[in-house]
Amino acid sequence: MTIRSTQLALITVLVFVAGIGLSMGFNLWITETTKKPATYAEGDFAGVSNPADIRGSYALSDITAAFPVDVEVLAQAFGLTGNPAPEDFMVKELEELYGEREGLEIGTDSVRYFVALYCGLPFVPKEGTGLLPDAVAILKDKLSPADFAALEAYLAGSPVPSTETSPAKPQAETAPVAAVEPASTKTQAAEPAKAVAPATSSAPAEAAKPAALAKTGTSAQGTGTGTGTGQAGTSTGSKVIKGSTTFGDLLAWGLTKSEISAILGSMGADDVVIRTWLSDQGLEFSTYKTTLQERLDALP
Amino acid sequence: MKLKSKKKASALRRWVQIALFALIAVIAINHTLEASDAAIPWLSTASLHAVCPFGGVVSIYQVFSNGTFTKKIHESSFVLMGIVFFLAIAFGPVFCGWICPMGSIQEWTGKLGKKIFGKTYNGFIPAKVDRWLRYLRYLVLAWVIYMTAVTGKLSFEAYDPYAALFSFWTSEVSITGLVILLVVLALSLFVERPFCKYACPYGAVLGVSNLFRVFAIKRNPATCIDCKACDKSCPMNINVSGAGTVRDHQCISCLQCTTEVSCPKPETVELAAGNFVKQIRTLQEKE
Numbered sequence: 182m183t184i185r186s187t188q189l190a191l192i193t194v195l196v197f198v199a200g201i202g203l204s205m206g207f208n209l210w211i212t213e214t215t216k217k218p219a220t221y222a223e224g225d226f227a228g229v230s231n232p233a234d235i236r237g238s239y240a241l242s243d244i245t246a247a248f249p250v251d252v253e254v255l256a257q258a259f260g261l262t263g264n265p266a267p268e269d270f271m272v273k274e275l276e277e278l279y280g281e282r283e284g285l286e287i288g289t290d291s292v293r294y295f296v297a298l299y300c301g302l303p304f305v306p307k308e309g310t311g312l313l314p315d316a317v318a319i320l321k322d323k324l325s326p327a328d329f330a331a332l333e334a335y336l337a338g339s340p341v342p343s344t345e346t347s348p349a350k351p352q353a354e355t356a357p358v359a360a361v362e363p364a365s366t367k368t369q370a371a372e373p374a375k376a377v378a379p380a381t382s383s384a385p386a387e388a389a390k391p392a393a394l395a396k397t398g399t400s401a402q403g404t405g406t407g408t409g410t411g412q413a414g415t416s417t418g419s420k421v422i423k424g425s426t427t428f429g430d431l432l433a434w435g436l437t438k439s440e441i442s443a444i445l446g447s448m449g450a451d452d453v454v455i456r457t458w459l460s461d462q463g464l465e466f467s468t469y470k471t472t473l474q475e476r477l478d479a480l481p
Numbered sequence: 482m483k484l485k486s487k488k489k490a491s492a493l494r495r496w497v498q499i500a501l502f503a504l505i506a507v508i509a510i511n512h513t514l515e516a517s518d519a520a521i522p523w524l525s526t527a528s529l530h531a532v533c534p535f536g537g538v539v540s541i542y543q544v545f546s547n548g549t550f551t552k553k554i555h556e557s558s559f560v561l562m563g564i565v566f567f568l569a570i571a572f573g574p575v576f577c578g579w580i581c582p583m584g585s586i587q588e589w590t591g592k593l594g595k596k597i598f599g600k601t602y603n604g605f606i607p608a609k610v611d612r613w614l615r616y617l618r619y620l621v622l623a624w625v626i627y628m629t630a631v632t633g634k635l636s637f638e639a640y641d642p643y644a645a646l647f648s649f650w651t652s653e654v655s656i657t658g659l660v661i662l663l664v665v666l667a668l669s670l671f672v673e674r675p676f677c678k679y680a681c682p683y684g685a686v687l688g689v690s691n692l693f694r695v696f697a698i699k700r701n702p703a704t705c706i707d708c709k710a711c712d713k714s715c716p717m718n719i720n721v722s723g724a725g726t727v728r729d730h731q732c733i734s735c736l737q738c739t740t741e742v743s744c745p746k747p748e749t750v751e752l753a754a755g756n757f758v759k760q761i762r763t764l765q766e767k768e
Contacts, residue, residue, distance in 0.1 A: 184540040184696055186490040186736050190497050193575055200564040211556040212527035235742050462639055
């Protein structure tokens with residue numbers, strides 16, 4: 182049996198039309214996010230919305246529609262109470278708003294983690310995820326003393342005094358959206374030479390974080406995209422990648438250019454801050470940081 | 482087959498390519514207009530990724546492991562992936578030869594190259610080098626699938642010339658992708674479909690269907706006069722005249738080599754299923 186051009190063209194068009202039409206009939210032809218997170222597939226929370234599937238394109242109102250958390254709570258947790266319409270604030274804007282604080286990233290994963298803790302759902306945050314002091318304060322009543330103490334590893338900023346039930350917003354940490362400076366990547370790019378010193382001086386603090394991560398990881402294991410590595414405990418000594426780490430730092434610590442390029446696709450100049458470089462590529466620092474750190478930790 | 486019919490067959494594929502190219506372009510523009518509330522109401526505002534079947538391919542791992550989609554990928558990508566796979570099993574990489582806008586624009590640019598270089602067009606790269614370069618796209622495919630699985634993001638997006646082609650008017654365009662697009666178009670002046678041959682990860686996936694597709698390009702040795710018209714017309718430089726059934730992984734089912742378009746002998750090179758030679762012989766005996 183032979184097929185001619187006309188027949189092939191017709192069959193191709195018909196198959197496409199029929200296929201798309203059929204998928205529309207079964208409500209499978211979806212071309213944009215439904216703003217409904219996936220649910221846990223199994224376990225005690227089967228069928229419950231999974232915070233790991235919260236995306237940057239979600240507005241706070243989308244989160245409150247899927248999880249038992251109010252917009253006001255989210256707004257307070259992420260310093261948006263001065264925003265006239267916090268319900269329309271998109272999660273991905275947090276990274277632009279806060280960027281990195283004290284080596285921890287405030288962004289989409291922070292929201293996932295906060296929502297998971299607030300709603301009592303399992304979730305393991307990515308390495309380097311941070312929570313603002315207001316968020317930590319809100320969670321005080323939601324967590325056991327031991328779990329609350331473990332949050333110290335995620336605190337990005339000065340801790341709120343424990344006597345305050347409704348913490349005032351520290352001026353340095355929270356501000357109306359419009360007044361906050363963009364992410365600190367610009368200042369990082371201007372100060373690459375300082376990257377090594379902070380890494381070595383904060384080594385003890387960094388070494389303490391893995392223990393907290395591992396502890397929290399056992400109680401917050403999700404199945405969504407936000408699942409962290411849970412292996413952060415392998416970070417050692419002063420070779421800890423932070424937001425101000427440059428490519429030169431990686432090379433000085435023993436990674437080769439080919440190793441770095443294999444992970445990142447390519448690399449920048451020695452004095453370029455990795456986080457800034459990744460941001461320019463539209464890539465998330467926290468994701469690649471994990472892989473780079475694992476490679477560093479594997480070095481003899 | 483008369484010359485007029487041959488030109489008609491060739492023109493049909495060109496018009497299908499133009500129509501699909503225009504459709505994708507309009508949808509991409511409409512998606513941009515949506516941001517400023519100026520979208521055409523009766524037309525889709527889907528993102529470029531929502532109408533790209535390759536998005537389904539790269540998201541397979543995440544769907545099965547986490548039950549979630551790679552960022553920017555939706556159910557529509559999986560529907561399109563299924564449709565294209567179905568067509569590939571039946572007729573080979575029809576998507577590549579008839580639909581893919583990136584393939585189309587390379588072909589159209591290549592026509593300029595043909596006018597400039599004449600017979601030397603599409604023959605600049607030595608066969609020995611070219612043969613090994615053809616497997617490069619499988620390395621690209623492996624890298625894309627691995628990085629997408631690890632990061633949960635469209636790792637290829639930053640380098641994808643197709644994405645750059647339909648987003649160059651937006652702020653989301655990747656400069657790297659744009660540069661690659663320009664390089665590919667420049668190379669198209671010397672080599673036909675360079676991206677398809679050497680770098681396209683989706684072409685790599687679909688190319689595998691050539692090994693077992695139901696309808697394949699078949700040549701009747703009994704009536705073939707070995708004029709090499711089929712070889713010269715093949716955009717992928719396949720040696721059609723040396724094959725009984727073309728099982729080359731680079732075939733794009735464009736039908737340029739067939740009796741309908743290039744082959745001067747009737748019922749000699751056709752898109753067929755089953756024992757093509759036996760079928761022709763049976764028909765001839767009946768006559």
